[in-house]
Amino acid sequence: MDGLPQTMELEQAPASREAVWQRTLKAPIDCVGVGVHSGARVQMTIHPAGPDSGIVFHRTDLDRTLPARFDNVVDTRLCTVLGVPGDPTLRVGTVEHLMAALAAKGIDNALVTLDGPEVPILDGSAAPILFLLDCAGAVEQAVPRRGIEILQPVRVSDGAAFAELRPNRFGPCGLGMAMSIDFAAAAIGRQAYELQLSEASFRHELAGARTFAMAEEVEQLRAMGLARGGSLDNALVVEGARVLNPGGLRMEGEFVRHKLLDAVGDLALAGQPLHGRFVAHRSGHALNNKLLRALFADRSAWRPLPAPPALAAA
Numbered sequence: 001m002d003g004l005p006q007t008m009e010l011e012q013a014p015a016s017r018e019a020v021w022q023r024t025l026k027a028p029i030d031c032v033g034v035g036v037h038s039g040a041r042v043q044m045t046i047h048p049a050g051p052d053s054g055i056v057f058h059r060t061d062l063d064r065t066l067p068a069r070f071d072n073v074v075d076t077r078l079c080t081v082l083g084v085p086g087d088p089t090l091r092v093g094t095v096e097h098l099m100a101a102l103a104a105k106g107i108d109n110a111l112v113t114l115d116g117p118e119v120p121i122l123d124g125s126a127a128p129i130l131f132l133l134d135c136a137g138a139v140e141q142a143v144p145r146r147g148i149e150i151l152q153p154v155r156v157s158d159g160a161a162f163a164e165l166r167p168n169r170f171g172p173c174g175l176g177m178a179m180s181i182d183f184a185a186a187a188i189g190r191q192a193y194e195l196q197l198s199e200a201s202f203r204h205e206l207a208g209a210r211t212f213a214m215a216e217e218v219e220q221l222r223a224m225g226l227a228r229g230g231s232l233d234n235a236l237v238v239e240g241a242r243v244l245n246p247g248g249l250r251m252e253g254e255f256v257r258h259k260l261l262d263a264v265g266d267l268a269l270a271g272q273p274l275h276g277r278f279v280a281h282r283s284g285h286a287l288n289n290k291l292l293r294a295l296f297a298d299r300s301a302w303r304p305l306p307a308p309p310a311l312a313a314a
């Protein structure tokens, strides 16, 4: 574990947990953009939804619905894709940046309608989605927010890469996150980053970090008919020690910050906020999803968060 990040332990127990209500959007909001892999032009509208409905996708072109849950993930090779095994038509790709922004904004319930197979990539980060959600506004729903408390460590790995969820020493007090990456390309190299997830930390430290690819991979993907909507406008492209985007990086550590952004979105597919610590090295969509599957397969490793005492007594 030398040199790998360890999420910060809170130095003292947090103040007693207050009632936190579920939230949805105040009004619908929409946008149009291209899917980075399909190249398809997609219109997306994010609508308010009732308490306990969670985040649900609806393909208006197919009139089919898919709940945003880890056990509906069918592909993780390039992005996180929701679908139904054996039904290649019903797919919703690249959900991770949208899921991350919704989770960070504390939006528990929303219906996301799409007229195509993929969430628009926009600028490759979560910042434009956060802006949309800010414009829509949020309302509380008078039903307590649920949550999942990690009780025992759960770890998945693939060679040197791993992802782990651990309990918080002081009980349910949100999600601490730490990620490290190690790329041969000198423009990236070794990077590590950690934070306690909140709307503010997500907004200021992760939301603007863009997705990235190696120049040689982009060529391969194009040859396979993928990354059709990809461009220097929606992804960082790296060639050895060089970042090919004319404007360069937006921030120091943009690469590892984007990996954390992806993890926020992938872990949001738990369906409820996680309370614990996420520690990962070179983890991507596949390991993040494998981690949630391992967590929920081990009933002793987690429990539903009990209602705060004030609510339980009410």
Ligand SMILES: [Zn+2]
Binding pocket: 096, 097, 211, 258, 262
């Ligand atoms: Zn991403």
